[in-house]
Amino acid sequence: MPNKKISIKVIPFKNRGGSISYRVSGSVLGMRVQKNYSNLEEAKKFEVQVLQAANQGESKRQAITSFGSDDELHVAEFAHKRLKGFSESADLLQAVEYFIKHHRKTTAITPLDAVLAFSEARRRRGNREKSIEVTQSVLHAFVVGCGVRSVSELAKDHLEQWALSPTVSLRTRRDRRDALYNWMEFLVKGGYAVSNLAALIDRPKVTHGTPGILSVAQSQALLDAAIEDVGGYRQGRGSMLPYFAICLLSGIRPDEVKRLRENWENVIFGNNLIWGFMAKTNRQRSVAMPLNLRVILEWSQEQGHEPGFFSTRVFKRVRRAAGVEKIWCNDVMRHTYASHHYAVHHDLGYLTKNMGNSEAVLLQSYVNQTVLREQGEAFERLVPTALRARLEAALKKQAGG
Secondary structure (H helix, E strand, C coil), X not given: CCCCCEEEXXXXXXXXXXXXXXXXXXXXXXXXXXXXXXXXXXXXXXXHHHHHHHHHHHHHHHHHHCCCCHHHHXXXXXXXXXXXXXXXXXXXXXXXXXXXXXXXXXXXXXXHHHHHHHHHHHHHHCCCHHHHHHHHHHHHHHHHHHCCCCHHHCCXXXXXXXXXXXXXXXHHHHXXXXXXHHHHHHHHHCCCCCCCHHHHCCCCCCCCCCCCCCCHHHHHHHHHHHHHCCCCCCCCCCCCHHHHHHHHHHCCCHHHHHCCCCCHHHEECCCCEEEEEECCCCCEEEEECCXXXXXXXXXXXXXXXXXXXXXXXXXXHHHHHHCCCCCCCCCHHHHHHHHHHHHHHCCHHHHHHHHCCCHHHHHHHHCCCCCCHHHHHHHCCCCCHHHHHHHHHHHHHHCCC
């Protein structure tokens, strides 16, 4: 039976010079074919070549597409792309031969199930529950973002791009790489992976230098710029003041502030608490609210601002207006808060509760011990200049005057 997807024939026609020429015309697997020849012999020869190539290609295509399901085709395509990504000259059949020779049997598992299995293994081993939950949260963020359906599809690039993302601090990059390394090691030992891909990633080296901070004057300039800013889309003047104030004056992580969204119910002024926001480890926690921060947030609520509003455009504009854009570094507001609070109170227990870090990490990575006590005391009275009178009234009321 002729293949209906291949329709081609030779048609004689009279050209402009009056002589007879021959046109090979038709379609092959949906592609239009048309070519002119001066004699019938050449035209017939081309017709035969096209038909042979088309029939051969169609038979190969049918053999390939009939061998398996859509999932098998997906895996085959994925394998081909991986191989070509490694080397343009690589041959898929050679790769298959090498695989057959060196194959190490593995058990198929989804990345999410692999994370849960790793957590259970650590639990049986007696690891602390908090440590298990933190690691599971870190790995869950990775598997959700990597977009693969099976552990066997993971490549070094997946791990490296996420672990060494320039959007996170050097210490976070190191911690991410370590979590992936331990997870992959478990998968190899459990027969879920052939090799530990994280071992191919150099471990970031963290040096405990002096944490970068803002001075009291720079912090004042930042708050003044924030309250004077024209705002974002559908947001009025000073719309990002809550974000800067909470980060700078309470030590909450920037991403945690964003999770407050528009929910002022999470900000309990009566008990001086910012309560129930989602922490870095996806657990709820609360922090104490100093008086100067309370004054700022009360004003912001009166203006109709959201406590967690964030705009990248406004963020850049405020830093630029405050003159701190070029000296800005990762976690600089948290470093600033921790350093000035420690200079006055020397209370690592309080900072541990408020900031969610251990005492060792705080001293190594957050507290700049060059800050003087008087600078810390001035920092605790910081509010935008426009709200200075409000703070003075609040201090007087607090003192019972």
